[in-house]
Amino acid sequence: MSGIQNAIISSVKTTLGWVPDRWLSSGPDPLIGRTAAIGRQDVRVDGPAKVSGEARFAAEIAMDRLSYASVVHSTVARGRITRLDTVAAEAAPGVGLVMTYRNMPRIGTLDLIGVTNLSAIGNSSLPIMQDADVRYDGQIVAVVIAESQQQADHAASLIEIDYTRGAARTSFEAAKTDARTPASILIEKNHEKKGNAEDVLKRSTHRVDARYTTPTLNHNALELHAVTVAWQDDALLVHDSTQMIAASAQALARLFGLKKEQVRVLSPFVGGGFGGKGLWDHQIVAIAASRLAGRPVRLVLSREGVYRSVGGRSPSEQRVAIGADADGRFTALIHTGYTVMPPYAACPEQFSFAGRVLYGARSWEFLQRHLDLDVVPNTFMRAPGEAIGTFALESAIDELAHDMGIDPIDLRRRNEPDRHPVNGSAFSQRALVKAYCDGAARFGWEKRLATPGARRDGEWRLGMGCATGTYPYTRMPGATVGLTLRRDGSVTISCSAQDMGMGTATAQIQHAADRLGVPTEAVSFELGDSAMPPAPFAGGSGQTASILSAVIAAAEKLAGTLLRLAGNDSPVAGLRTGEIRLVDRGIACNADLSRHESYRSILARAGRDAITVTASGNLPIEMLKYAMHSTSAVFCAVRVSEVTGEIRVDRMLGSFDCGTILNPKTAASQFKGGMIMGLGLALTEETLVDARTGRIMNATLADYHIPTHLDVPDIEVMWTGIPDPRSPLGVRGIGEIGVTGVAAAIANAVFNATGKRVRDLPITLDKLL
Numbered sequence: 061m062s063g064i065q066n067a068i069i070s071s072v073k074t075t076l077g078w079v080p081d082r083w084l085s086s087g088p089d090p091l092i093g094r095t096a097a098i099g100r101q102d103v104r105v106d107g108p109a110k111v112s113g114e115a116r117f118a119a120e121i122a123m124d125r126l127s128y129a130s131v132v133h134s135t136v137a138r139g140r141i142t143r144l145d146t147v148a149a150e151a152a153p154g155v156g157l158v159m160t161y162r163n164m165p166r167i168g169t170l171d172l173i174g175v176t177n178l179s180a181i182g183n184s185s186l187p188i189m190q191d192a193d194v195r196y197d198g199q200i201v202a203v204v205i206a207e208s209q210q211q212a213d214h215a216a217s218l219i220e221i222d223y224t225r226g227a228a229r230t231s232f233e234a235a236k237t238d239a240r241t242p243a244s245i246l247i248e249k250n251h252e253k254k255g256n257a258e259d260v261l262k263r264s265t266h267r268v269d270a271r272y273t274t275p276t277l278n279h280n281a282l283e284l285h286a287v288t289v290a291w292q293d294d295a296l297l298v299h300d301s302t303q304m305i306a307a308s309a310q311a312l313a314r315l316f317g318l319k320k321e322q323v324r325v326l327s328p329f330v331g332g333g334f335g336g337k338g339l340w341d342h343q344i345v346a347i348a349a350s351r352l353a354g355r356p357v358r359l360v361l362s363r364e365g366v367y368r369s370v371g372g373r374s375p376s377e378q379r380v381a382i383g384a385d386a387d388g389r390f391t392a393l394i395h396t397g398y399t400v401m402p403p404y405a406a407c408p409e410q411f412s413f414a415g416r417v418l419y420g421a422r423s424w425e426f427l428q429r430h431l432d433l434d435v436v437p438n439t440f441m442r443a444p445g446e447a448i449g450t451f452a453l454e455s456a457i458d459e460l461a462h463d464m465g466i467d468p469i470d471l472r473r474r475n476e477p478d479r480h481p482v483n484g485s486a487f488s489q490r491a492l493v494k495a496y497c498d499g500a501a502r503f504g505w506e507k508r509l510a511t512p513g514a515r516r517d518g519e520w521r522l523g524m525g526c527a528t529g530t531y532p533y534t535r536m537p538g539a540t541v542g543l544t545l546r547r548d549g550s551v552t553i554s555c556s557a558q559d560m561g562m563g564t565a566t567a568q569i570q571h572a573a574d575r576l577g578v579p580t581e582a583v584s585f586e587l588g589d590s591a592m593p594p595a596p597f598a599g600g601s602g603q604t605a606s607i608l609s610a611v612i613a614a615a616e617k618l619a620g621t622l623l624r625l626a627g628n629d630s631p632v633a634g635l636r637t638g639e640i641r642l643v644d645r646g647i648a649c650n651a652d653l654s655r656h657e658s659y660r661s662i663l664a665r666a667g668r669d670a671i672t673v674t675a676s677g678n679l680p681i682e683m684l685k686y687a688m689h690s691t692s693a694v695f696c697a698v699r700v701s702e703v704t705g706e707i708r709v710d711r712m713l714g715s716f717d718c719g720t721i722l723n724p725k726t727a728a729s730q731f732k733g734g735m736i737m738g739l740g741l742a743l744t745e746e747t748l749v750d751a752r753t754g755r756i757m758n759a760t761l762a763d764y765h766i767p768t769h770l771d772v773p774d775i776e777v778m779w780t781g782i783p784d785p786r787s788p789l790g791v792r793g794i795g796e797i798g799v800t801g802v803a804a805a806i807a808n809a810v811f812n813a814t815g816k817r818v819r820d821l822p823i824t825l826d827k828l829l
């Protein structure tokens with residue numbers, strides 16, 4: 061969720077009013093450079109539970125008197141229900157309840173993703189089954205509750221609905237005539253302009269000016285969206301698969317008129333999210349149906365149900381124009397275009413953000429227009445904006461490099477800015493050029509021939525391509541942890557964090573162990589329950605840094621408490637928190653490490669079995685002063701069959717500059733997973749929306765093509781590992797950057813192989829014949 065960065069900066073400014081300079085100049089985290097567990101390839105602490113099947117996911121929670129839900133999706137894009145016949149469904153075997161807008165309890169609506177209130181997150185602000193209006197094809201219009209899933213599905217098929225059809229807007233092309241131009245995009249100024257880039261472009265010695273398109277895409281978490289809910293008196297228990305536990309609990313309390321303490325959301329295991337596992341209609345109708353039916357309900361969306369009622373990535377049409385002088389310095393950079401964003405959706409798909417930070421041009425223009433289509437509200441999908449923005453931008457750079465006869469890496473190097481080009485802030489740290497050098501050497505970039513089609517192997521034409529990826533740093537305010545230190549030296553940290561498969565607990569344990577001076581075996585990390593201290597959502601690649609800051613605050617608080625307990629008889633007596641460090645399972649004097657007392661000894665003398673502290677991370681003021689962005693250099697080698705147009709990716713390499721890497725094993729997995737998603741974006745994935753009706757035509761993974769093992773080559777990842785001196789422990793987030801840059805690297809390699817420039821994703825074989 062890029063763009064969250066701007067929202068946080070704005071909210072912090074609002075909260076603080078003004079920020080004294082001394083707050084902004086805090087130096088690097090003192091733990092950097094003296095770590096033991098951090099940087100180690102620890103295995104996932106949740107691994108055994110997952111591979112043994114012991115882990116219980118949301119659709120596997122057993123409950124007494126559990127019933128099963130099936131949903132009915134609308135078949136018109138815009139209209140009104142005129143007839144609703146549920147008689148046959150109600151009479152079908154095993155049916156306990158049929159719920160439609162007629163009997164659904166009245167509830168409020170969700171806020172769109174808060175720019176003013178970051179903790180309230182909805183993915184749609186439309187009313188949920190509150191009236192006869194239908195706003196998009198696929199909207200949930202009825203729910204059946206029955207004794208078994210089969211009975212519920214059968215009864216749902218018996219419901220008859222007639223609609224009046226309104227004039228639905230379902231064509232991207234047609235909507236362009238009355239596109240909206242928002243003043244800001246996730247707080248950032250939309251129309252960003254320096255000089256007259258159009259004029260400069262016309263006068264430039266070299267120029268490229270091209271149009272790129274990307275399709276609608278869907279998240280395909282392997283675990284389908286699922287929820288098991290129960291009401292116990294007036295308390296609501298929700299087992300969900302979500303990346304926003306605390307925010308969901310808060311939103312549900314508001315929707316159903318409950319107090320915060322009456323709602324508990326549990327989500328200890330999540331089988332993938334990618335931005336799609338937020339609060340959508342299906343959880344809310346399941347909760348309402350459970351209340352009406354007076355029994356627990358399980359609702360699992362089908363794959364088709366996910367496509368049709370959980371929004372994915374907005375389609376786009378982008379123009380990138382670049383002018384350059386004879387030395388290859390950019391004189392003009394223009395990145396404009398359209399995405400679909402109905403007013404009830406939350407994500408503007410900010411494709412123009414990458415260009416604002418990657419290159420220093422002499423003039424520029426960035427502008428996005430929004431199309432209001434009657435479609436399921438699009439939402440955040442792994443690196444929203446940058447994933448598709450870097451496809452257009454980095455393809456255009458490659459086009460220009462080819463026209464000018466300059467190596468594309470060299471062209472990028474000539475335009476590497478030394479400050480944030482648009483706002484002039486200093487980069488907290490940026491080593492993109494190093495990432496390129498290291499990556500090019502490892503990949504063997506020097507073997508590339510600049511002339512397209514120059515290398516072949518039988519019927520295959522071979523090519524290499526590269527592109528830049530980028531993603532902003534984000535740290536969210538409000539992350540809170542509870543930390544308990546026991547006399548036996550064990551530590552438990554808890555907060556309502558999410559793990560969608562990233563290894564959240566493992567990385568946090570490594571950090572906490574080093575921060576507290578204990579071995580990782582002594583630390584456990586509990587997450588996945590809204591009853592725990594609140595964590596921010598897992599998004600914007602910002603969860604790790606956000607929780608790190610809370611753990612740092614908790615460690616400081618613990619140190620203060622321990623010093624007080626230690627009293628006058630301790631080797632560390634008289635020291636203040638600034639003069640000590642936590643090391644060797646105890647407290648030591650910074651200036652003289654032999655002055656040390658163990659936790660065990662301090663607690664024993666004080667007659668305490670355990671100490672518990674709760675602390676929140678400080679405000680992310682580093683984001684106010686510095687331009688904080690990760691970057692990457694992506695390389696790939698492809699082969700394209702001359703006979704069939706078939707494209708095979710032979711190799712991919714990602715060279716990342718993302719700050720400190722906490723755990724090389726889990727980090728590599730994040731990078732590679734992101735790159736595989738980039739491969740899908742480049743070559744295989746497409747949500748097919750019928751432009752006449754607004755109907756999403758994909759129904760299963762057989763017709764939405766995510767890359768399979770056979771499509772995915774060996775992927776190498778490497779990183780600079782340079783800590784960001786402005787962030788907790790030097791980290792900068794790694795969840796989303798992997799997907800950025802990849803589609804362009806592949807498109808550029810396809811051009812190098814064939815001489816054909818494909819500007820419309822996905823690059824399917826028909827486009828190469």
Ligand code: MOS
Pocket residue numbers: 061062303333334335336440441442443444598599600601
């Ligand atoms: Mo993400 S798109 O911030 O899960």
